[in-house]
Amino acid sequence: MKKKLLGTGLALAIALTCTAPLAACDLFGGGNGNNGGGSKVFAVTASSIEVKEVSLNATLSGWGLTDTQTSGERTLHCVDLYVYAESSAPGFVEIRTEDFTATNGKPVSIHAVDEAYSVSGLELTSTENRYKVYANVQEYLNGQKPYLSKRSEKEEKLNRGGYTVTTGTSYYQFTAADLAPGRFQRYALEFEEENLSSAIQYKGQNIFGVGNSEMFPSNSYKFGSSNLQMFIDDNHSYEVTYGATTQTYDTAVAEELTHTECLVEIKGISATQYTSATFDDFSLVVGENKYTPSGLYSKIVNNSELQDTRFLLDIDKYKDMDFRYIKCEGQKIETDYYKRNVSLDTDAIDCTFYFPELRKAPTSFKLYYKDTEITIK
Numbered sequence: 001m002k003k004k005l006l007g008t009g010l011a012l013a014i015a016l017t018c019t020a021p022l023a024a025c026d027l028f029g030g031g032n033g034n035n036g037g038g039s040k041v042f043a044v045t046a047s048s049i050e051v052k053e054v055s056l057n058a059t060l061s062g063w064g065l066t067d068t069q070t071s072g073e074r075t076l077h078c079v080d081l082y083v084y085a086e087s088s089a090p091g092f093v094e095i096r097t098e099d100f101t102a103t104n105g106k107p108v109s110i111h112a113v114d115e116a117y118s119v120s121g122l123e124l125t126s127t128e129n130r131y132k133v134y135a136n137v138q139e140y141l142n143g144q145k146p147y148l149s150k151r152s153e154k155e156e157k158l159n160r161g162g163y164t165v166t167t168g169t170s171y172y173q174f175t176a177a178d179l180a181p182g183r184f185q186r187y188a189l190e191f192e193e194e195n196l197s198s199a200i201q202y203k204g205q206n207i208f209g210v211g212n213s214e215m216f217p218s219n220s221y222k223f224g225s226s227n228l229q230m231f232i233d234d235n236h237s238y239e240v241t242y243g244a245t246t247q248t249y250d251t252a253v254a255e256e257l258t259h260t261e262c263l264v265e266i267k268g269i270s271a272t273q274y275t276s277a278t279f280d281d282f283s284l285v286v287g288e289n290k291y292t293p294s295g296l297y298s299k300i301v302n303n304s305e306l307q308d309t310r311f312l313l314d315i316d317k318y319k320d321m322d323f324r325y326i327k328c329e330g331q332k333i334e335t336d337y338y339k340r341n342v343s344l345d346t347d348a349i350d351c352t353f354y355f356p357e358l359r360k361a362p363t364s365f366k367l368y369y370k371d372t373e374i375t376i377k
Contacts (some may be wrong), residue, residue, distance in 0.1 A: 044344060044374045047268030051284075051361040058257045058306060058330035063162040063249035065322040073243030074171055076108070076190040078147050079200060080233050081207070082137075084119060084217050089181040089227035096176045097189070102200045104193035109173045113147050113186040116179065122214060124184055137184075138213030141233055147188040148240050162250030163325055171242035181227075184217075194237050207232050249325045259311035261333050262358040263297050264367065266351050269374065271344040278340045281370050284355060286362040293353035295335025296342070304332045308356060344369070 085093045097107045117124040117134070124140050126132035134140040153167045179185050189200070200207050205223055210216055210231040221229040264284060284291045306328040312318040333354050342351055367374045 042272055042372065044269065044271045044369045044372050045377045046266050046270075046367075046374055047348070047377055048266075049367050049374065049376065050265045051358070051365065052263045052265055053361050054261045054263060054300070054333065055258055056261055056300070056331040056333070058259055058311075058328055060253050060255045060257065060312075060326055060328055062253050062326040064251040064253045064326065065247055065249055065324075066162075066251045067248045069246045069248075071244050071246070072168075072171065073241065075239055075241045076192065077194045077237040078188045078190055078240050079107075079195060079237045080113075080144070080147070081110075081187040081189050082184070082210070082231055082233060083179060083187060084184045084221075084229040085179040085181050086217070086222075086227045086229065087182040092178040092180055093226075093228060094176055094178055095187070095228075098175070099203050100189060100200060101204070102191060102195040104191060104195050107189040107191050109175065109190040110177050111147065111172075111174060111188045111190065112177055113188055116183040116185045118182055119184050119217060122216070127183065136213045137210060137216045141210075141213070144186065144233075146238055146240075148242075158248075158250060160250065161252070162248070164246055164248050165324070166244050166246045168244035169242050170244065188240075190240070191237065196236060198232075200232065202230065209233060247322070249322075253326050257312075257315070257330075259314075260360060261311075262355050262361060263333070264293070264353045264355060266353070266367070266374075268348040268377070269344065269351065270346055270348040271369075272346070274343070274345045277342045277344055277369060279342060279353060281342075282353060283368045284358065285366045285368065286358075286364075291355045291358050294356050295337065295354060296339055297352040297354045298334045298336040301332050301334050303329065305329050306332055310357075311359070314359060 083095060095110065097110050100107050115126055115128045117140070118127050119125075122136045124134040124137065148169055151167060151169055153165065156164050156166075158164060177185075177187060198206075198209075202223055203226075208221070208231055210221075210233060216231070217229050219229075221231050223230065279293050279295050282293060284293075309323060309328045312321070312323070312328070333356075335354050343349075
């Protein structure tokens with residue numbers, strides 16, 4: 001009998017030991033419902049949650065876009081050409097567009113791209129910046145981008161007020177280029193029509209792609225007795241569009257507006273256990289849209305320059321407006337940048353969040369702390 005009671009007690013102790021971690025897991029893991037012992041799961045409640053609309057004033061001043069014009073537009077097809085003038089070359093070597101032939105006509109222009117490199121063995125070293133070194137041609141090629149990927153911009157102030165802004169790339173035609181002995185240079189051959197680089201010739205000789213970068217420079221890429229080696233890295237051309245777009249801003253803008261921002265005021269928020277949260281652990285769900293606060297509300301600041309002018313897009317006349325030369329000043333909501341943490345515990349606290357992307361108070365919503373919906377007591 002004693003043996004039987006002892007076995008029963010041991011089995012009960014083992015069962016209790018096994019269920020304890022499960023109970024703790026359910027208590028602190030935020031599972032649904034109560035655990036077997038009747039303890040409450042993690043939950044967050046509040047006595048009230050209210051979305052408050054705040055009306056703020058703003059003043060617009062400056063210049064609106066009046067006219068946009070495009071001029072000098074031209075599209076050409078570029079093929080990247082890489083040329084090495086051997087050290088034994090006598091003086092500068094001239095490379096001319098008339099020496100090239102292709103399936104769709106001769107190139108109309110040749111442009112040197114970036115800077116030239118001196119060649120020592122396989123290594124390429126910048127002729128302008130000695131700290132810029134490539135171990136071989138392949139390493140250099142890996143960092144190259146399409147020619148004229150950057151565009152320039154010029155701004156001019158008008159005498160009568162306003163601005164003109166010209167953006168684009170001017171076209172300059174070059175029919176020849178010079179390369180010093182011992183230098184390696186990238187060029188862009190520009191054609192009116194698209195060409196396969198595999199069909200381009202220099203003085204009647206096919207220009208090949210580089211086969212093994214560790215073998216360049218090499219006589220395999222030499223063109224007769226010209227002291228030149230060259231190859232084409234790609235097998236197709238890419239488009240380059242030249243042209244300038246001029247935008248004129250000379251329509252005076254002066255207007256006072258009222259716009260709405262939204263705050264979410266939470267009173268008496270508490271949790272069934274202590275947790276240190278940050279403001280971005282909270283979210284407001286309206287239908288299928290989810291909004292995240294930018295911080296804890298601090299105060300309304302007057303006479304500030306408004307960087308975020310998305311509220312203007314709610315006004316029909318400004319939906320397609322270019323705001324580049326329009327200044328927006330007025331009232332703005334400031335958040336407490338020094339206070340990120342929200343300590344949730346069994347003691348109830350009040351807090352207010354600012355939701356900058358929420359344009360108006362919704363008729364229905366749900367507020368969450370992480371994946372836990374905050375319910376009203």
